[in-house]
Structure formats: C-alpha cells, structure tokens
Amino acid sequence: MERSLRRYFLGAVLACLSIMLIGCGASSTNSSSSDGGTTEGKRKLIVGTDATYAPMEYMDEKGNIVGIDIDIVNAIAEAAGFEVEYKNYGWEPLFPALKNGEIDFAVSSITITDERKESYDFTNPYFVANQLILVLEDSDIESFEELKDKRVAVQINTTGHKVVEGLLGKTNKNILAPETMPLAISEMINGNADAAVGDNAVIIEYQAQNPNVKLKTIEDDSFEKEYYGLMVKKGNKEIVDLLNEGIEKIKANGKLKEITDQDLE
Numbered sequence: 001m002e003r004s005l006r007r008y009f010l011g012a013v014l015a016c017l018s019i020m021l022i023g024c025g026a027s028s029t030n031s032s033s034s035d036g037g038t039t040e041g042k043r044k045l046i047v048g049t050d051a052t053y054a055p056m057e058y059m060d061e062k063g064n065i066v067g068i069d070i071d072i073v074n075a076i077a078e079a080a081g082f083e084v085e086y087k088n089y090g091w092e093p094l095f096p097a098l099k100n101g102e103i104d105f106a107v108s109s110i111t112i113t114d115e116r117k118e119s120y121d122f123t124n125p126y127f128v129a130n131q132l133i134l135v136l137e138d139s140d141i142e143s144f145e146e147l148k149d150k151r152v153a154v155q156i157n158t159t160g161h162k163v164v165e166g167l168l169g170k171t172n173k174n175i176l177a178p179e180t181m182p183l184a185i186s187e188m189i190n191g192n193a194d195a196a197v198g199d200n201a202v203i204i205e206y207q208a209q210n211p212n213v214k215l216k217t218i219e220d221d222s223f224e225k226e227y228y229g230l231m232v233k234k235g236n237k238e239i240v241d242l243l244n245e246g247i248e249k250i251k252a253n254g255k256l257k258e259i260t261d262q263d264l265e
C-alpha cells in the first residue's frame with residue numbers, strides 16, 4: 001500500500017512536471033506514444049477534449065484519456081503519420097483553447113453545425129449520432145413534444161441544449177444546463193429535472209453502466225442526424241487537410257468501421 005502510494009505521488013509529480021514543461025494549465029495529459037515524445041521525427045499535435053463523455057472520451061481508472069473518439073484519433077494519427085497528446089480541458093474551455101492556439105484540434109463528439117462553422121473549421125464527418133431522451137422508468141413522458149412544460153437537463157452549449165431551447169424557449173428557467181453530461185443526468189435522477197437530453201451513445205452507456213438506477217430512453221423522430229467532426233481553428237487548412245487525409249484512409253481501409261461499427265454514408 002505504502003509503496004503504491006509512493007508510486008502514485010511520484011507519478012503525480014512527474015505528471016505535474018510534464019504539464020509545467022508544456023506550459024499549460026490543463027488538468028490531465030496523456031500521450032499515445034509510449035515514451036511521450038516524438039519518435040521517428042513525427043510531428044506531435046496537441047488534442048483537447050472533454051473527458052467526461054463515456055464511451056466517447058473519458059478517464060479510465062488510471063487517469064488515462066480513453067474512448068471511441070480517442071481510438072479514432074489514434075487511428076487517424078497513425079494513418080496520417082503524426083503523434084498526438086491529449087489534454088482534458090472540459091467542454092466549454094475547449095472552444096477558446098482552440099481559438100487561441102493552445103491546442104491543434106479538438107475531439108469531443110463535436111457535432112458539425114452551421115453555427116459552429118462560422119467560428120471554427122471541421123474535418124469530414126467520422127461518426128453519426130442523434131439526440132435521445134432519458135427519464136426515470138416510471139415517468140409517463142413519451143415524446144420530445146411532451147417536454148414543453150417540463151424541466152429538462154442538458155449539457156451546456158451542446159446540440160442537446162440547442163434542441164431543448166428550440167422547444168422550451170431560450171430563456172426558459174426549466175432548462176438546467178450544467179457543465180457535463182453526467183451532471184445533467186444526475187439532475188434528472190435527483191428529481192431536479194423530469195428528463196435529460198443528450199447524444200445517444202452517451203445516454204445508452206450511462207444506462208448500461210448504472211443498472212441499479214431504473215431508467216428508460218425515448219427516441220423521437222424529430223431529432224435530426226448529427227455528424228461528429230474534429231474541430232480546428234478557423235483557417236487552419238493545413239491541419240484540416242492532414243486530419244482529413246487520416247480520416248479518409250481509415251474509412252477506406254475499414255479501420256473506422258471496425259472502431260465504431262457504423263456505416264456513415
């Protein structure tokens with residue numbers, strides 16, 4: 001125990017040191033390369049994420065940033081010949097971090113939207129998703145429309161937030177919008193909201209991981225298909241082209257489908 005504690009502290013000190021060396025205040029880093037540095041002279045790109053979004057991007061027990069999105073980016077990096085280092089920024093800080101050049105690109109189950117395209121550039125899509133409603137099992141809510149006069153929890157500034165604002169009105173006090181999706185779901189479970197709305201993969205994973213909480217999901221035809229892309233600083237064509245090269249390669253060689261089990265087209 002004592003030894004593992006010591007190891008833990010040593011690890012923490014080393015982690016802090018590396019964060020200081022990189023000169024950034026992000027709370028966690030890890031790298032897909034075993035030595036954490038550049039091998040074979042490959043360039044290393046800094047990737048920001050919000051690792052609260054299982055199964056897409058989250059922290060494992062060891063504090064590594066893992067998930068389907070991470071597997072995809074690792075495959076893209078391998079295909080296009082670059083290295084990556086992940087930094088956990090959280091959802092909202094991700095956007096300014098990209099704008100001010102702290103990170104080279106963001107992966108975070110980010111839906112490509114016209115509104116975001118005004119301020120950022122996106123790669124080609126690599127994943128398809130849709131919104132899903134999560135309620136307690138004994139709830140009598142059956143459709144999105146019925147949420148109109150209910151209290152609804154969403155992760156702030158996500159597409160789920162926008163969709164719910166569309167139904168309830170932008171300034172409606174019945175919309176609860178915490179920083180993370182797990183917090184939004186907690187608001188519903190605790191009874192502060194009647195439903196949570198968010199990306200399907202994440203809602204389904206939450207339900208699967210928490211069988212002791214009696215929940216049910218509600219699909220609704222009014223939810224449009226959403227496509228995830230990697231997000232890049234506006235005008236950074238070089239990075240978009242490099243990422244697209246990797247994306248198209250892993251689409252062509254079947255690797256993307258192997259990871260996601262999805263047909264995009």
Ligand code: ARG
Nearest residue numbers: 050053108109110111158159
């Ligand atoms: N797809 C949604 C959006 O783009 C939610 C993404 C949230 N991602 C996350 N890692 N928290 O708005």
